[in-house]
Amino acid sequence: xxxxxxxxxxxxxxxxxxxxxxxxxxxxxxxxxxxxxxxxxxxxxxxxxxxxxxxxxxxxxxxxxxxxxxxxxxxxxxxxxxxxxxxxxxxxxxxxxxxxxxxxxxxxxxxxxxxxxxxxxxxxxxxxxxxxxxxxxxxxxxxxxxxxxxxxxxxxxxxxxxxxxxxxxxxxxxxxxxxxxxxxxxxxxxxxxxxxxxxxxxxxxxxxxxxxxxxx
Numbered sequence: 437x438x439x440x441x442x443x444x445x446x447x448x449x450x451x452x453x454x455x456x457x458x459x460x461x462x463x464x465x466x467x468x469x470x471x472x473x474x475x476x477x478x479x480x481x482x483x484x485x486x487x488x489x490x491x492x493x494x495x496x497x498x499x500x501x502x503x504x505x506x507x508x509x510x511x512x513x514x515x516x517x518x519x520x521x522x523x524x525x526x527x528x529x530x531x532x533x534x535x536x537x538x539x540x541x542x543x544x545x546x547x548x549x550x551x552x553x554x555x556x557x558x559x560x561x562x563x564x565x566x567x568x569x570x571x572x573x574x575x576x577x578x579x580x581x582x583x584x585x586x587x588x589x590x591x592x593x594x595x596x597x598x599x600x601x602x603x604x605x606x607x608x609x610x611x612x613x614x615x616x617x618x619x620x621x622x623x624x625x626x627x628x629x630x631x632x633x634x635x636x637x638x639x640x641x642x643x644x645x646x647x648x649x650x651x652x
Contacts, residue, residue: 440474444516450486453518455528457535458507459632460553464528465536467496469518474509481506483520502526556618556628563622575619583623586616 445451450468457464467485469477473493476484480495483504487494497503504522511518529536562572575583590613597605621627 438511438515440471442515443474443511443518444514445471446516450488451516451518453483453485453520455483455504455520455522457528458521458523459629460551462535462553463537464504464522464524464534474518477506477520478509483522497525500526500530502528504528552618552628555615556622559618559622572619575616576623580620580623583616583620587613587620590616 443451449470451470451474453467453469455464455467456462467483468488469484470486473484473486476493476495483496483506485494485496486492503525504520505525507521507523509518509520527534529538559572561567562570563576566573566577575586590609593609594606594613597609621631
């Protein structure tokens with residue numbers, strides 16, 4: 437772990453800080469820190485920046501309530517830029533959007549970005565707009581019993597493929613299961629963040645249990 441003294445602040449005493457959501461890995465904003473704001477951030481565990489327009493310290497969330505709880509701060513290879521991973525209490529942008537980066541400049545026609553968050557957004561759209569001919573819409577229209585039945589069927593398919601030691605088929609069936617589980621999540625109002633938090637809490641518990649065993 438490096439010391440603040442090893443960081444390279446520019447001629448104005450600032451260093452760029454790229455803020456990233458710890459759950460979605462989405463870039464939330466690009467801000468700047470000086471030495472004082474970085475020290476405050478580390479002491480309080482909350483992002484504090486230097487406002488270049490107002491020329492003053494800016495504790496994110498102090499007026500909006502949208503605090504950013506710091507998970508980690510990492511410097512780049514030249515020690516002149518930071519990545520700040522956070523758990524946020526609300527939108528990162530002053531406009532009310534989740535991220536400051538919303539204006540598309542270029543999109544490849546051949547390459548498409550995939551993420552569970554994007555898939556969840558697409559499924560949510562099917563639930564809301566009821567697109568005709570959509571299998572996802574069909575599941576939502578049939579309701580919880582049909583969705584649960586499909587989840588059960590896909591669980592069985594995963595077991596059969598896994599028992600056969602067929603890796604490719606198991607991957608295929610796990611993907612089917614994941615899709616139907618996400619449909620179930622939307623039906624029940626469960627978000628990816630809910631699952632992330634639950635898994636994260638279990639990781640902490642598991643880590644503590646391992647430590648206790650090692651000390652006995």
